Amino acid sequence: MPLLVTGSIGIDTVKTPHGLSENCIGGSAIYFTMAASFFAHVRLIGVVGFDCPFDIPEIFAGRDVDLAGLEIRKTSKTFRWAGTYMETMDDRVTDSMELNVLAEHPPAVPKVFADSKFVFLANTAPRLQIELLSQIDAPLFVAADTMDCWIADHLVDLSDLLRRVHCLIINEDEAKLLARQFNLVKAAEHILAMGPKIVIIKKGESGSLMCLEDGSQFILPAYPATDVRDPTGAGDSFAGGFMGYLASAGRTDFETLKTAIAYGTVVASFTIADFSLHGLTKTTREDMDSRLEILRKLTCF
Amino acid sequence: MPLLVTGSIGIDTVKTPHGLSENCIGGSAIYFTMAASFFAHVRLIGVVGFDCPFDIPEIFAGRDVDLAGLEIRKTSKTFRWAGTYMETMDDRVTDSMELNVLAEHPPAVPKVFADSKFVFLANTAPRLQIELLSQIDAPLFVAADTMDCWIADHLVDLSDLLRRVHCLIINEDEAKLLARQFNLVKAAEHILAMGPKIVIIKKGESGSLMCLEDGSQFILPAYPATDVRDPTGAGDSFAGGFMGYLASAGRTDFETLKTAIAYGTVVASFTIADFSLHGLTKTTREDMDSRLEILRKLTCF
Numbered sequence: 001m002p003l004l005v006t007g008s009i010g011i012d013t014v015k016t017p018h019g020l021s022e023n024c025i026g027g028s029a030i031y032f033t034m035a036a037s038f039f040a041h042v043r044l045i046g047v048v049g050f051d052c053p054f055d056i057p058e059i060f061a062g063r064d065v066d067l068a069g070l071e072i073r074k075t076s077k078t079f080r081w082a083g084t085y086m087e088t089m090d091d092r093v094t095d096s097m098e099l100n101v102l103a104e105h106p107p108a109v110p111k112v113f114a115d116s117k118f119v120f121l122a123n124t125a126p127r128l129q130i131e132l133l134s135q136i137d138a139p140l141f142v143a144a145d146t147m148d149c150w151i152a153d154h155l156v157d158l159s160d161l162l163r164r165v166h167c168l169i170i171n172e173d174e175a176k177l178l179a180r181q182f183n184l185v186k187a188a189e190h191i192l193a194m195g196p197k198i199v200i201i202k203k204g205e206s207g208s209l210m211c212l213e214d215g216s217q218f219i220l221p222a223y224p225a226t227d228v229r230d231p232t233g234a235g236d237s238f239a240g241g242f243m244g245y246l247a248s249a250g251r252t253d254f255e256t257l258k259t260a261i262a263y264g265t266v267v268a269s270f271t272i273a274d275f276s277l278h279g280l281t282k283t284t285r286e287d288m289d290s291r292l293e294i295l296r297k298l299t300c301f
Numbered sequence: 302m303p304l305l306v307t308g309s310i311g312i313d314t315v316k317t318p319h320g321l322s323e324n325c326i327g328g329s330a331i332y333f334t335m336a337a338s339f340f341a342h343v344r345l346i347g348v349v350g351f352d353c354p355f356d357i358p359e360i361f362a363g364r365d366v367d368l369a370g371l372e373i374r375k376t377s378k379t380f381r382w383a384g385t386y387m388e389t390m391d392d393r394v395t396d397s398m399e400l401n402v403l404a405e406h407p408p409a410v411p412k413v414f415a416d417s418k419f420v421f422l423a424n425t426a427p428r429l430q431i432e433l434l435s436q437i438d439a440p441l442f443v444a445a446d447t448m449d450c451w452i453a454d455h456l457v458d459l460s461d462l463l464r465r466v467h468c469l470i471i472n473e474d475e476a477k478l479l480a481r482q483f484n485l486v487k488a489a490e491h492i493l494a495m496g497p498k499i500v501i502i503k504k505g506e507s508g509s510l511m512c513l514e515d516g517s518q519f520i521l522p523a524y525p526a527t528d529v530r531d532p533t534g535a536g537d538s539f540a541g542g543f544m545g546y547l548a549s550a551g552r553t554d555f556e557t558l559k560t561a562i563a564y565g566t567v568v569a570s571f572t573i574a575d576f577s578l579h580g581l582t583k584t585t586r587e588d589m590d591s592r593l594e595i596l597r598k599l600t601c602f
Binding site for chain 1: 506600
């Protein structure tokens, strides 16, 4: 079933102990779309400015991606982000950020996308996420991401959003902040009580925890990667693999959700092996299936 | 097969957001022995001073524990430790520590213990761990713990120890320090090259990673505990459950090692549910078996 994503497209400059990648393509919608395209037909909604140096149709050439929702706004500049990862690779600082076109009104959802059944609302202001979601006719499964600034300053909007989505995918620290609770399982229970049926808490190199409103839980470690060059996009790739697998399966029962988490984990492990999209673009679906089986063996007893 | 443990016995005072436990029994050998006694016959070697307020035989009454290696040194005082856990429960500060009898020569291994086949050397100076180990005739499987101060200041002794043990069980931060490597899998590979056939890296609430010299790996998340009152002793309980299960099985093949890691994980989850030994002593082997099956379901896909 078609999978729609709304999110950012950016010009990234990333420095890690393994190198520097200047003015490369980034943004949540880009990582998500590339990751999900291994599994499902993806509809991308995003906006860039006149200065966008990337040929986005060329980047997704040969992949099952519909760019009808890509807007090039002639009077605006593209979102830019620059960051540096510490030696430990588990923390980063933002060196500079220019919201540019992201600070304006979001792109509209094309009418031909209104029948999308699976929807991912990447991180942005919850009010905009609600506005985008309201343009979809009858989605079967909606997942959203959010971040600390919306939790701190837009909690009313975020609470409204949480009543409208099926699944929240959120970082560990943000889950604790949102729930005002240090125990992760209790934090998940708190968030479930705010509306979604499913909460997925991403713990970086420690994997992820999924909690359902019926009390079901699933915990999966991250793939034990030794080849980590750039963690940028890991979370959006995880979401892309997760949602892409669900959309391809066309269902969201517990067993399918668990396999989707495993695919998300595997896709993220390829993303972080290289800068920008290079980790993903040199990978095949067969590589992902092989690594999924390795992950299964690594975690079963 | 009999399992021998050498380690500390202490008078602990622990403060957590959930309460205060003053002058309660603690120490690595105590937590390890109680944990392992659910699985195997345990031989304890440890020393206390004249001021020890605990009836240790009474504490282990009805359990398969041999206290022939317990020494009460009439001219010395018992080891004391006081610590406070932060609100997040994943960090603690030592408020005070008196080594007392632990700063003296270690207790001797009784002759009747010299035929022990499974041995755990809890954290102490690596030179003492070697001295204790040399008193065992022909152990089949020896595991050791260590900590940052020995890595920093006694690396020659520690390297000597690592050539004599089969397995190192170590915290995440200490593994990184020992290997001078931030990537955990690479850190494990570095440590394996120092001698042991198996490295187990404990990651607290994120579970553990086991790496073998033949390249086999196993990753297990921690049990998703909501009931965490006092994390003290979690690591030694993990080691006790792990070694206890191995000793009861009498073998150390990969499948047995994986199940042993799972039992260690489960035992630790009971330890942290209450202060001192209370989390363990109110638990049965059946509780542990039930939780093991829950953990299996939580992690398999």
